[in-house]
Amino acid sequence: MADYDVVVIGGGVGGLSAAALCQKAGMKTLVLEQSDRIGGCCSTFEVEGFHFDVGASVVEVTSAFEELFKRLGLPREKYIPLVQVDPIYEYRDNTRGISFAYPTSVEETAEVISRFSPEDGKAFEKFAKDFTPKIIGLVNNFFYAPCQGFLDIIKLVIKYPKILEALPMFVTTHQKIVAKYFKNDDVLASMAFQSFYAGLPPDMCAGLYAVVGLLEHEGIFYPPGGMIKIPQGIQRAFEDLGGETQFGKRVVRILVENRKAYGVELWDGTQITAEVVVGAINAKKVYMDMIGREHLPWHVWRGISSMILSMPCPMIYLGVDYEPPLVAHHTLTLTPPQLMNDYWSDYYLKGKLYEVDGAPEIMGLVSWASKVDPSLAPKGKHVLTHMGLAPYNLVGDDWDRHKQRYVQEAIATIEKYLIPDLSDHVVYQDMATPKDLERMLLHPGGAVYGIQTDISHMAMFRPSNRSKSIKNLYLAGASTHPGGGVPAVVAGGIITGGLIVKDKS
Amino acid sequence: MKKKTKIIAAMALLGGFAAYLYATTEPSDWRYPKLIITQLPKMPFRYFV
Numbered sequence: 001m002a003d004y005d006v007v008v009i010g011g012g013v014g015g016l017s018a019a020a021l022c023q024k025a026g027m028k029t030l031v032l033e034q035s036d037r038i039g040g041c042c043s044t045f046e047v048e049g050f051h052f053d054v055g056a057s058v059v060e061v062t063s064a065f066e067e068l069f070k071r072l073g074l075p076r077e078k079y080i081p082l083v084q085v086d087p088i089y090e091y092r093d094n095t096r097g098i099s100f101a102y103p104t105s106v107e108e109t110a111e112v113i114s115r116f117s118p119e120d121g122k123a124f125e126k127f128a129k130d131f132t133p134k135i136i137g138l139v140n141n142f143f144y145a146p147c148q149g150f151l152d153i154i155k156l157v158i159k160y161p162k163i164l165e166a167l168p169m170f171v172t173t174h175q176k177i178v179a180k181y182f183k184n185d186d187v188l189a190s191m192a193f194q195s196f197y198a199g200l201p202p203d204m205c206a207g208l209y210a211v212v213g214l215l216e217h218e219g220i221f222y223p224p225g226g227m228i229k230i231p232q233g234i235q236r237a238f239e240d241l242g243g244e245t246q247f248g249k250r251v252v253r254i255l256v257e258n259r260k261a262y263g264v265e266l267w268d269g270t271q272i273t274a275e276v277v278v279g280a281i282n283a284k285k286v287y288m289d290m291i292g293r294e295h296l297p298w299h300v301w302r303g304i305s306s307m308i309l310s311m312p313c314p315m316i317y318l319g320v321d322y323e324p325p326l327v328a329h330h331t332l333t334l335t336p337p338q339l340m341n342d343y344w345s346d347y348y349l350k351g352k353l354y355e356v357d358g359a360p361e362i363m364g365l366v367s368w369a370s371k372v373d374p375s376l377a378p379k380g381k382h383v384l385t386h387m388g389l390a391p392y393n394l395v396g397d398d399w400d401r402h403k404q405r406y407v408q409e410a411i412a413t414i415e416k417y418l419i420p421d422l423s424d425h426v427v428y429q430d431m432a433t434p435k436d437l438e439r440m441l442l443h444p445g446g447a448v449y450g451i452q453t454d455i456s457h458m459a460m461f462r463p464s465n466r467s468k469s470i471k472n473l474y475l476a477g478a479s480t481h482p483g484g485g486v487p488a489v490v491a492g493g494i495i496t497g498g499l500i501v502k503d504k505s
Numbered sequence: 506m507k508k509k510t511k512i513i514a515a516m517a518l519l520g521g522f523a524a525y526l527y528a529t530t531e532p533s534d535w536r537y538p539k540l541i542i543t544q545l546p547k548m549p550f551r552y553f554v
Contacts, residue, residue: 204536204537287554300550303552306550307551307554454541454544455541456541457551461551
């Protein structure tokens, strides 16, 4: 008899969601987390009184949490308190004296845009009216539907025929959709960054990602205490239902015999047997490292090895001794679409960091979490994080060697565009390079969004939530359907948990 | 359905989709179709992961 009914590798929000649903169904479930901290990329760590979010900095689409806790029969508010954050983004370019913020309200955002482009202000209202119902409908149905194969897609279309209206968004690009509505360069520049959440520049990214940003106008939220409160909330619900979490337990191998998973082996040689194994870490790591070629049919090996990892997001963590002169939780500098396109081909693919006139410029998203929750920093101080986009392999250099220089270059870029006196106020600084993220979170290539999100890596072409080649093996996390980002990963966990319960009950 | 038939059906569908992309995309926006076309041969294998 197996030690557990279900063993989950990885204590991120996807694995925890699947685990909680299995436990709720009466299955004896164990979550194994290799580090001493829950949450993986959606987590928070403390240094010298500063609490920094590891990666994820905010959540939208809270319906994923509502859906999970509804299925668990528990009140979401009790386990994951969330505070709304408004405005959504501020855009700044101090070199041009420009600053504007997009509030949650569509009408107010249209007013902000109208101040410098009345035509685009009206276009924004039309853009929101045209796409908000489509994207909400798509999320509410596609997010929670298993997409194991063509049959699942047919079932989804029968259940929700309006999904067909979303198809053109997959065929066209982010850039084309945005350019169809907006003409002002600053408005276009304010929308380009969203494409990189899919790991691609605007002219190569599916049009869907041009409208995903509209979901943020339904509200973005932050959990007081840091992003770790989300996985902690799900873990608490899982444990209240009788589940077990073990920390410091690194899985090195999934035990497979005759293409059937029957447990896991830890780094110290301990074997834990289970009826079901859930790989809630990157699917490439699951198949290529933990299972191995010898257990996989050749075409599956070819499929998984052909998958492209998403773009790495180096993180910088800054503690400052004053209240930074910002207005929003998220601040960005304006990034014109052409700059993003050129960055991809001329820098990212060549292993280089972005430069302007020979001087490095580190593009990124600045998050100011202690604006919402001052308790994240010592009194009078604040925390800032900077999420960048950079290649995993630096040509002629190495991340471990380049780390300190990258932080200084990023601070200089923030000073130039966003916060003029930042370097005078930094009292703590650290960063997680793509290599650090790979080591800490077991994300191959430091790819926090798992696998690149283009049409060739979506739905049934993304690693399946129920393995098609290894019996009793299931997957969760950003590299599986529906994709990366905290709400999507929770939704993926719901799909995986649902499949396990259906298959085993 | 046999695995071979499934692969042929998947490739036919993808071929149709590629033709649709080719017909609807402006020649100047070449990077997205190029991305998809270069990934097309890999998609039948990804389907089985």
